[in-house]
Amino acid sequence: xxxxxxxxxxxxxxxxxxxxxxxxxxxxxxxxxxxxxxxxxxxxxxxxxxxxxxxxxxxxxxxxxxxxxxxxxxxxxxxxxxxxxxxxxxxxxxxxxxxx
Amino acid sequence: xxxxxxxxxxxxxxxxxxxxxxxxxxxxxxxxxxxxxxxxxxxxxxxxxxxxxxxxxxxxxxxxxxxxxxxxxxxxxxxxxxxxxxxxxxxxxxxxxxxxxxxxxxxxxxxxxxxxxxxxxxxxxxxxxxxxxxxxxxxxxxxxxxxxxxxxxxxxxxxxxxxxxxxxxxxxxxxxxxxxxxxxxxxxxxxxxxxxxxxxxxxxxxxxxxxxxxxxxxxxxxxxxxxxxxxxxxxxxxxxxxxxxxxxxxxxxxxxxxxxxxxxxxxxxxxxxxxxxxxxxxxxxxxxxxxxxxxxxxxxxxxxxxxxxxxxxxxxxxxxxxxxxxxxxxxxxxxxxxxxxxxxxxxxxxxxxxxxxxxxxxxxxxxxxxxxxxxxxxxxxxxxxxxxxxxxxxxxxxxxxxxxxxxxxxxxxxxxxxxxxxxxxxxxxxxxxxxxxxxxxxxxxxxxxxxxxxxxxxxxxxxxxx
Numbered sequence: 001x002x003x004x005x006x007x008x009x010x011x012x013x014x015x016x017x018x019x020x021x022x023x024x025x026x027x028x029x030x031x032x033x034x035x036x037x038x039x040x041x042x043x044x045x046x047x048x049x050x051x052x053x054x055x056x057x058x059x060x061x062x063x064x065x066x067x068x069x070x071x072x073x074x075x076x077x078x079x080x081x082x083x084x085x086x087x088x089x090x091x092x093x094x095x096x097x098x099x100x
Numbered sequence: 101x102x103x104x105x106x107x108x109x110x111x112x113x114x115x116x117x118x119x120x121x122x123x124x125x126x127x128x129x130x131x132x133x134x135x136x137x138x139x140x141x142x143x144x145x146x147x148x149x150x151x152x153x154x155x156x157x158x159x160x161x162x163x164x165x166x167x168x169x170x171x172x173x174x175x176x177x178x179x180x181x182x183x184x185x186x187x188x189x190x191x192x193x194x195x196x197x198x199x200x201x202x203x204x205x206x207x208x209x210x211x212x213x214x215x216x217x218x219x220x221x222x223x224x225x226x227x228x229x230x231x232x233x234x235x236x237x238x239x240x241x242x243x244x245x246x247x248x249x250x251x252x253x254x255x256x257x258x259x260x261x262x263x264x265x266x267x268x269x270x271x272x273x274x275x276x277x278x279x280x281x282x283x284x285x286x287x288x289x290x291x292x293x294x295x296x297x298x299x300x301x302x303x304x305x306x307x308x309x310x311x312x313x314x315x316x317x318x319x320x321x322x323x324x325x326x327x328x329x330x331x332x333x334x335x336x337x338x339x340x341x342x343x344x345x346x347x348x349x350x351x352x353x354x355x356x357x358x359x360x361x362x363x364x365x366x367x368x369x370x371x372x373x374x375x376x377x378x379x380x381x382x383x384x385x386x387x388x389x390x391x392x393x394x395x396x397x398x399x400x401x402x403x404x405x406x407x408x409x410x411x412x413x414x415x416x417x418x419x420x421x422x423x424x425x426x427x428x429x430x431x432x433x434x435x436x437x438x439x440x441x442x443x444x445x446x447x448x449x450x451x452x453x454x455x456x457x458x459x460x461x462x463x464x465x466x467x468x469x470x471x472x473x474x475x476x477x478x479x480x481x482x483x484x485x486x487x488x489x490x491x492x493x494x495x496x497x498x499x500x501x502x503x504x505x506x507x508x509x510x511x512x513x514x515x516x517x518x519x520x521x522x523x524x525x526x527x528x529x530x531x532x533x534x535x536x537x538x539x540x541x542x543x544x545x546x547x548x549x550x551x552x553x554x555x556x557x558x559x560x561x562x563x564x565x566x
Contacts (some may be wrong), residue, residue: 041348042330050153052209066164082136
């Protein structure tokens with residue numbers, strides 16, 4: 001295994017442990033927002049899509065790359081916005097703002 | 101190739117973004133910090149995106165910015181407009197498009213590799229990671245699409261099984277491995293596209309046999325898949341942030357999937373492949389014509405108004421009928437009469453774990469009236485009345501008594517132990533799991549038929565009139 005790959009493997013293994021550790025105490029009340037928030041985070045593939053699209057000469061690649069950018073942006077932006085909307089309600093429930 | 105290791109500010113800013121994501125997940129695990137956690141995650145994502153745009157030395161900048169703008173508008177409008185009841189579908193859709201994006205990125209990377217002078221000498225491990233990203237991204241895309249269709253009821257929510265399904269699944273899996281080996285040995289574009297198609301087929305075959313009630317677990321699992329896909333994509337592109345963020349989501353998503361499955365008393369393997377074993381042949385969904393006892397709102401109002409202890413079991417039907425606001429009013433009125441009322445929240449009430457908490461929070465039900473299953477299950481014996489509104493499977497005793505039922509083994513709310521049970525239902529139709537509920541025929545049970553919203557307001561005025 002190349003030294004470079006050892007570095008990647010280190011990143012990977014440590015991230016696995018961090019990923020498990022940070023959510024190990026989540027209450028079942030928050031399962032839905034947590035799933036939705038994690039879902040938004042993997043929308044970061046957006047920067048991969050941008051890199052691939054921006055570093056090519058080939059028109060077909062640009063077209064497919066732009067599709068990937070749109071999809072990834074939907075994932076990322078939509079994910080964070082909808083998670084915020086859910087969590088807003090959790091805090092709003094206490095305040096009893098006037099409705100209707 | 102390894103841009104992450106080049107000099108400049110970009111790697112440092114990616115590290116900041118990665119820390120934001122870690123803190124976001126940490127924050128989302130506790131109600132007090134959840135909202136800030138999510139905002140911090142969004143900040144990290146924006147930071148990373150701006151970094152790549154400024155630092156990446158990119159062509160086609162205008163087109164890229166327009167594509168980002170389109171995605172942003174679609175995502176934000178979808179997220180703003182969606183009904184809270186349709187949340188699981190939306191999460192499934194967002195997850196699917198993310199997986200699809202990752203698969204496309206890997207396909208384009210494969211295209212770049214095949215264009216090199218000597219593609220055969222490209223590092224095998226990179227090629228394997230590319231193949232993994234194409235395959236799992238496609239599985240996540242099509243699997244999420246089927247999940248979406250099931251939740252949106254575009255197709256039946258029952259497990260779909262046909263005789264050749266295990267063979268088709270196994271065959272596709274072998275084909276996928278063979279194609280991945282081809283790509284590893286001698287990268288070819290046709291193999292990449294074929295792998296993508298096989299992945300799409302696998303995703304469909306994986307989700308079809310899963311019953312409606314278990315679909316949320318599958319969303320969570322596919323979410324973890326997409327995370328791992330993004331991680332592999334990060335390795336392929338040499339981007340540390342993608343690797344770290346994807347791995348975080350993959351690891352936490354896997355744990356979350358197991359936690360959710362545990363809340364339903366099931367294993368993940370059982371959820372995915374249980375239906376294939378032919379275990380859940382029960383639940384034909386026929387409506388039996390056995391006699392039930394039903395009553396009108398006025399009778400139920402009297403039952404409720406003269407109780408001492410009432411427990412409400414809310415279900416998805418409540419939210420679909422938008423009756424949660426009237427229900428909260430009813431609980432307030434009963435509270436004014438000195439009756440002790442609590443909501444018993446099953447962990448998987450609604451269509452997704454934790455979904456019911458979101459739906460009731462929307463109706464501004466005070467947080468402290470919501471009792472988790474383990475806390476309230478001992479109190480049903482003392483309850484004079486249990487009012488089950490639009491719920492079914494979560495109080496179905498078949499989960500305890502009928503081995504082979506699709507929900508067998510799922511912990512349920514002990515509504516059957518109460519002195520009296522009132523079901524508010526639209527019809528005798530079975531719940532999302534598609535099985536009949538024995539509790540409906542219990543001598544202690546009274547049914548109040550009708551649309552939950554309509555019936556709830558009649559019930560409310562009847563109680564007020566007493």
